[in-house]
Amino acid sequence: xxxxxxxxxxxxxxxxxxxxxxxxxxxxxxxxxxxxxxxxxxxxxxxxxxxxxxxxxxxxxxxxxxxxxxxxxxxxxxxxxxxxxxxxxxxxxxxxxxxxxxxxxxxxxxxxxxxxxxxxxxxxxxxxxxxxxxxxxxxxxxxxxxxxxxxxxxxxxxxxxxxxxxxxxxxxxxxxxxxxxxxxxxxxxxxxxxxxxxxxxxxxxxxxxxxxxxxxxxxxxxxxxxxxxxxxxxxxxxxxxxxxxxxxxxxxxxxxxxxxxxxxxxxxxxxxxxxxxxxxxxxxxxxxxxxxxxxxxxxxxxxxxxxxxxxxxxxxxxxxxxxxxxxxxxxxxxxxxxxxxxxxxxx
Amino acid sequence: xxxxxxxxxxxxxxxxxxxxxxxxxxxxxxxxxxxxxxxxxxxxxxxxxxxxxxxxxxxxxxxxxxxxxxxxxxxxxxxxxxxxxxxxxxxxxxxxxxxxxxxxxxxxxxxxxxxxxxxxxxxxxxxxxxxxxxxxxxxxxxxxxxxxxxxxxxxxxxxxxxxxxxxxxxxxxxxxxxxxxxxxxxxxxxxxxxxxxxxxxxxxxxxxxxxxxxxxxxxxxxxxxxxxxxxxxxxxxxxxxxxxxxxxxxxxxxxxxxxxxxxxxxxxxxxxxxxxxxxxxxxxxxxxxxxxxxxxxxxxxxxxxxxxxxxxxxxxxxxxxxxxxxxxxxxxxxxxxxxxxxxxxxx
Numbered sequence: 077x078x079x080x081x082x083x084x085x086x087x088x089x090x091x092x093x094x095x096x097x098x099x100x101x102x103x104x105x106x107x108x109x110x111x112x113x114x115x116x117x118x119x120x121x122x123x124x125x126x127x128x129x130x131x132x133x134x135x136x137x138x139x140x141x142x143x144x145x146x147x148x149x150x151x152x153x154x155x156x157x158x159x160x161x162x163x164x165x166x167x168x169x170x171x172x173x174x175x176x177x178x179x180x181x182x183x184x185x186x187x188x189x190x191x192x193x194x195x196x197x198x199x200x201x202x203x204x205x206x207x208x209x210x211x212x213x214x215x216x217x218x219x220x221x222x223x224x225x226x227x228x229x230x231x232x233x234x235x236x237x238x239x240x241x242x243x244x245x246x247x248x249x250x251x252x253x254x255x256x257x258x259x260x261x262x263x264x265x266x267x268x269x270x271x272x273x274x275x276x277x278x279x280x281x282x283x284x285x286x287x288x289x290x291x292x293x294x295x296x297x298x299x300x301x302x303x304x305x306x307x308x309x310x311x312x313x314x315x316x317x318x319x320x321x322x323x324x325x326x327x328x329x330x331x332x333x334x335x336x337x338x339x340x341x342x343x344x345x346x347x348x349x350x351x352x353x354x355x356x357x358x359x360x361x362x363x364x365x366x367x368x369x370x371x372x373x374x375x376x377x378x379x380x381x382x383x384x385x386x387x388x389x390x391x392x393x394x395x396x397x398x399x400x401x402x403x404x405x406x407x408x409x410x411x412x413x414x415x416x417x418x419x420x421x422x423x
Numbered sequence: 424x425x426x427x428x429x430x431x432x433x434x435x436x437x438x439x440x441x442x443x444x445x446x447x448x449x450x451x452x453x454x455x456x457x458x459x460x461x462x463x464x465x466x467x468x469x470x471x472x473x474x475x476x477x478x479x480x481x482x483x484x485x486x487x488x489x490x491x492x493x494x495x496x497x498x499x500x501x502x503x504x505x506x507x508x509x510x511x512x513x514x515x516x517x518x519x520x521x522x523x524x525x526x527x528x529x530x531x532x533x534x535x536x537x538x539x540x541x542x543x544x545x546x547x548x549x550x551x552x553x554x555x556x557x558x559x560x561x562x563x564x565x566x567x568x569x570x571x572x573x574x575x576x577x578x579x580x581x582x583x584x585x586x587x588x589x590x591x592x593x594x595x596x597x598x599x600x601x602x603x604x605x606x607x608x609x610x611x612x613x614x615x616x617x618x619x620x621x622x623x624x625x626x627x628x629x630x631x632x633x634x635x636x637x638x639x640x641x642x643x644x645x646x647x648x649x650x651x652x653x654x655x656x657x658x659x660x661x662x663x664x665x666x667x668x669x670x671x672x673x674x675x676x677x678x679x680x681x682x683x684x685x686x687x688x689x690x691x692x693x694x695x696x697x698x699x700x701x702x703x704x705x706x707x708x709x710x711x712x713x714x715x716x717x718x719x720x721x722x723x724x725x726x727x728x729x730x731x732x733x734x735x736x737x738x739x740x741x742x743x744x745x746x747x748x749x750x751x752x753x754x755x756x757x758x759x760x761x762x763x764x765x766x767x768x769x770x
Contacts, residue, residue, distance in 0.1 A: 314693045319688075332696075333693055333696035334697060335693070335697070336692075336693030336694070336697070340693075341666075341690045341692045341693060342690070342691045342692075342696065343688045343689070343690045343691075344689045344690075344703070345683075346661045346680055346682070346688060347683070349703065349704065349705025349706075350680060350681060350682070350683070350705045350706065351705075351707060351710075352705075353704075353707070353710065355703065355704055356691070356696065356702070356703035357696065357702055358693075358695070358696025358698075358699075358700050358701065359696075360697045360698060363700065
């Protein structure tokens with residue numbers, strides 16, 4: 077099989093702070109397309125032909141060493157994706173050839189053409205949903221669902237503000253909120269093709285789209301003539317943009333941080349805590365899965381056969397499909413700013 | 424009666440940012456000791472001879488205009504204190520001459536020798552507890568009690584970390600925690616007379632005392648060989664000291680901000696939210712009282728006859744008693760750094 081794998085145990089400096097350019101160089105230079113032998117199928121193993129796997133920001137962070145998960149090295153990259161079962165060991169009960177599967181947890185190594193995995197590392201998904209939807213199901217839509225559900229109890233007509241609204245999670249938040257009657261205020265960075273982005277997010281169901289600069293303008297008040305101030309803010313950025321977003325939160329509202337794309341900390345005036353009683357929390361899907369392994373719906377309530385997906389109300393984010401052979405271009409594009417499209421490796 | 428009152432409706436610039444020196448000048452220059460007429464006693468009024476009233480940081484903030492409460496001006500300063508009832512109107516039921524009373528809420532104006540107040544603005548306290556204890560009861564010990572009780576459920580043997588450990592709230596936290604078997608890690612600023620301060624806080628019941636610099640040293644780990652990492656951090660400072668303190672919090676622990684003495688925001692790395700799931704909250708006693716006006720124990724569970732006070736386990740903070748006539752020196756001292764002693768006006 078072909079796999080996008082790290083060369084060797086990674087150099088020590090992967091835990092050091094890297095400039096983005098160095099990180100990209102390190103990241104691209106660390107990976108090679110290698111032809112690995114497919115291991116022998118054990119009794120409880122499943123032989124999977126991978127179909128598609130996205131490149132997510134967390135994959136890059138894991139390679140950079142800024143993520144608290146370090147796989148044994150050398151390792152195959154990628155944490156999300158969908159594959160088709162080719163063959164199962166004699167003790168595999170829940171899967172059969174032809175089934176579609178996605179990783180049950182982070183760390184599977186999805187950037188490969190074939191893999192042999194223990195059954196418990198896989199989850200079955202329906203094979204009649206769009207392949208890109210299945211490939212991007214286990215991280216972003218589940219994160220979106222949980223951050224919308226777990227911190228504030230929102231009712232139709234309530235509002236949510238989020239930055240990085242164009243990210244995979246951001247797009248899923250827009251769609252899930254729309255399906256629940258919750259209004260979204262979506263913060264994006266200004267960019268040359270802003271009108272195109274606005275059009276695309278509005279088509280997904282976004283109610284308001286503002287740039288980071290607009291967050292600081294008095295005109296923001298006009299929005300709150302039509303909808304209530306948000307009780308929930310979703311932060312995937314950090315730095316000034318986050319402080320500005322927080323200013324629009326209702327008293328006693330909650331801001332949930334699930335990412336830090338700006339690589340800057342969250343800064344909050346003391347008065348927001350004391351006089352407005354804002355609450356700051358964090359969320360990490362990987363941790364949620366660990367704590368809810370037993371007795372909770374898989375995938376964090378977004379079941380693979382979710383009516384939202386079947387009705388087309390929760391779609392895959394905007395994607396660029398790239399052949400595995402062109403992985404360098406895909407890794408490169410995934411680290412560029414203002415790339416509105418998720419890179420998906422076709423396997 | 425004599426009262427420490429602002430001269431006139433305060434100039435507009437009191438809402439502007441002030442340097443500390445300007446603020447002090449403004450603060451001292453805005454107040455005059457005035458001989459005011461004691462108003463006629465209404466049917467539901469109580470004539471009180473004030474005994475003692477502290478100068479708290481919040482009093483200074485209100486004068487500077489950095490507090491979201493603006494009294495009608497000119498106003499008598501001071502929000503806390505104890506007085507003795509001299510005379511009551513015919514419809515006053517719960518108070519009689521000789522009783523001791525403290526303000527039921529912020530804004531009473533306690534820096535005066537006499538006052539006539541509606542009965543509902545006063546709370547009766549026992550007249551056999553130390554006068555300094557009664558004078559400092561309604562803000563700091565209650566804040567300390569609530570921040571210890573309302574955010575994490577702590578059991579004997581658990582630990583708490585707090586900065587500004589030498590403040591009025593900080594000293595009450597040490598004493599209440601000690602009485603509950605909760606270990607305290609107390610952060611103070613380095614200063615010339617540090618050993619003396621350490622001795623005093625240890626005598627109150629502090630378990631560990633560290634300077635802000637020590638928070639960044641690997642030796643901090645030694646503390647956590649003897650006691651668990653804190654589930655609760657109490658922040659009255661802001662800035663770098665707060666970020667450093669947060670680093671020692673347990674995963675899923677809570678940091679409560681109730682003050683911002685450094686006049687700097689709270690800055691938190693994104694990773695603390697995502698990977699350590701820390702929770703950030705705020706607390707304001709004035710708001711708590713508003714929301715718990717009905718059916719909750721007065722004073723936030725620290726009853727004036729609290730066994731802690733009667734047993735001497737909750738004492739007044741270190742105080743310097745100053746005669747009202749010397750108010751300039753007292754205001755001056757209350758704004759100086761490293762003054763370990765609360766200024767109390769004797770009335």
